[in-house]
Amino acid sequence: MAMLHLVNKSPYDGSSLNTAASIMKSGDKLLLIEDGVYGAIKNGKSAALLNGLNVSVLGPDLAARGISEDRLVDGVTIVDYAGFVDLVEANEKVQSWL
Amino acid sequence: MSDTKKFMYINRKAPYGTIYAWESLEVVLIGAAFEQDVSLAFLDDGVFQLTRGQDTRGIGMKNFSPTYAALGDYEINKIYVEKESLEERGLTLDDLQHLVWEDEDEDYAEKDSIRLVSRTELGDLMAEQDVLFNF
Amino acid sequence: MKLTIQVNEGPYQHQSSDTAYFFTKAAIEKGHEVFRVFFYHDGVNNGTRLTTPPQDDRNIVKRWTELAQEHNIDMVLCVAAAQRRGLVDEGEAQRNGKDATNIAPGFRISGLGQLVEGGIQSDRLVVFGD
Numbered sequence: 050m051a052m053l054h055l056v057n058k059s060p061y062d063g064s065s066l067n068t069a070a071s072i073m074k075s076g077d078k079l080l081l082i083e084d085g086v087y088g089a090i091k092n093g094k095s096a097a098l099l100n101g102l103n104v105s106v107l108g109p110d111l112a113a114r115g116i117s118e119d120r121l122v123d124g125v126t127i128v129d130y131a132g133f134v135d136l137v138e139a140n141e142k143v144q145s146w147l
Numbered sequence: 148m149s150d151t152k153k154f155m156y157i158n159r160k161a162p163y164g165t166i167y168a169w170e171s172l173e174v175v176l177i178g179a180a181f182e183q184d185v186s187l188a189f190l191d192d193g194v195f196q197l198t199r200g201q202d203t204r205g206i207g208m209k210n211f212s213p214t215y216a217a218l219g220d221y222e223i224n225k226i227y228v229e230k231e232s233l234e235e236r237g238l239t240l241d242d243l244q245h246l247v248w249e250d251e252d253e254d255y256a257e258k259d260s261i262r263l264v265s266r267t268e269l270g271d272l273m274a275e276q277d278v279l280f281n282f
Numbered sequence: 283m284k285l286t287i288q289v290n291e292g293p294y295q296h297q298s299s300d301t302a303y304f305f306t307k308a309a310i311e312k313g314h315e316v317f318r319v320f321f322y323h324d325g326v327n328n329g330t331r332l333t334t335p336p337q338d339d340r341n342i343v344k345r346w347t348e349l350a351q352e353h354n355i356d357m358v359l360c361v362a363a364a365q366r367r368g369l370v371d372e373g374e375a376q377r378n379g380k381d382a383t384n385i386a387p388g389f390r391i392s393g394l395g396q397l398v399e400g401g402i403q404s405d406r407l408v409v410f411g412d
Contacts, residue, residue, distance in 0.1 A: 050274050050275070052273070052274060055408075057297075057298075057301075057410075057412075058412075064191060068159075068190070068191055071266060072266055072267075072269065072270040072273070073270070074270055074271075074274055082301060083297045083298075083301060084297075109304075129308075130304045130305055130307070130308035131308045131311070131312060133305055133308065134305065134308045134309045134312050134314065135312075137283075137285075137309075137406050137408060138283050138314070138406075142276065142277065142278065142279055142406065142407075143279070143406060143407065143408050143409070144157075144273065144279050144281070145279075145281045145408070145409040145410070145411065146159075146281070147159070147281050147282070147290070147409070147411040147412055150402070152401065152402055154401060166323060167290075167323065170322065170323055170362075170363065173362060173394060174322075174394050174397060174398065177393065177394040177395055177398060178394070178398040180395070181395070181398050181399070181402065183398075183401075183402065278401040278402075278407050279407070279409075280288075280401070280407070280409070281409045281411065282290060282322075282323065282409075282411065
């Protein structure tokens with residue numbers, strides 16, 4: 050019963066990414082959207098939260114914020130809105146960490 | 148009962164500073180009529196929703212905290228409060244309302260609705276749900 | 283898959299309504315069924331007929347209206363949240379003695395039961411908010 054976790058807030062602005070990362074089970078997926086994409090910037094203090102997690106990032110939100118793919122931690126998958134839909138379908142349910 | 152789904156209403160925000168706590172409760176109350184397998188989770192700042200002694204007269208808002216005490220009457224008796232969130236915020240179970248329900252299978256014996264769980268246990272509970280509501 | 287989408291925030295203030303819109307559109311394009319889009323909290327403000335966004339920016343309300351009409355999507359504004367925030371259709375105007383309506387085409391006002399029903403009937407509930 051894998052879950053898709055959505056985080057839409059910057060980890061530097063609140064604790065949603067921290068809570069999500071610490072409660073996720075193995076097999077769960079994390080998708081960073083909107084301001085949540087900042088959490089995937091390598092060398093950022095919050096990047097360590099993503100260690101060992103299956104992480105995707107919404108490409109349009111990265112581009113909007115001027116973050117190029119080479120600025121991200123390794124192993125992150127970039128998806129578009131169609132990929133977002135696929136992630137929802139592939140996981141049993143969605144938890145939005147608002 | 149093959150149509151029954153496990154619904155969890157997740158509360159992570161403090162009351163009064165924003166409307167989410169109250170409007171989330173409104174969904175719970177309406178949802179009770181649909182006879183699904185309901186539980187509520189309180190974590191992060193959501194634990195503040197359950198504190199005793201809320202007096203809202205000075206801020207001119209309706210005090211909706213008595214509604215939590217009524218949940219037992221709606222047969223909602225699985226109220227999970229996350230330990231780590233309480234501790235981080237300097238709270239204990241004694242700071243929260245004592246929420247109860249009456250078990251008609253045991254002669255209406257009064258039982259606690261609040262179940263203190265660890266973050267890991269809450270994660271396990273969330274994994275068992277069919278639908279997760281967030282506000 | 284059958285989807286219910288919940289939108290918790292109003293247009294422009296948060297990105298939620300935009301993200302929800304693009305997600306919903308992508309789901310339809312992939313052939314999925316959108317059971318309902320339910321607007322709650324300030325999300326009901328996505329249903330106002332009276333916005334005049336700048337010409338060089340997206341028209342969030344109109345975009346939802348067009349998506350709903352093109353694909354026959356059920357878009358519901360929660361009645362309790364709408365009453366609080368002043369979103370009014372004919373029925374509400376009469377019931378509550380209001381001298382105007384302001385609901386945009388493609389939206390209807392109904393109860394929280396519609397959200398709960400969405401959770402029961404759909405394969406996935408996806409919540410967009412703050």
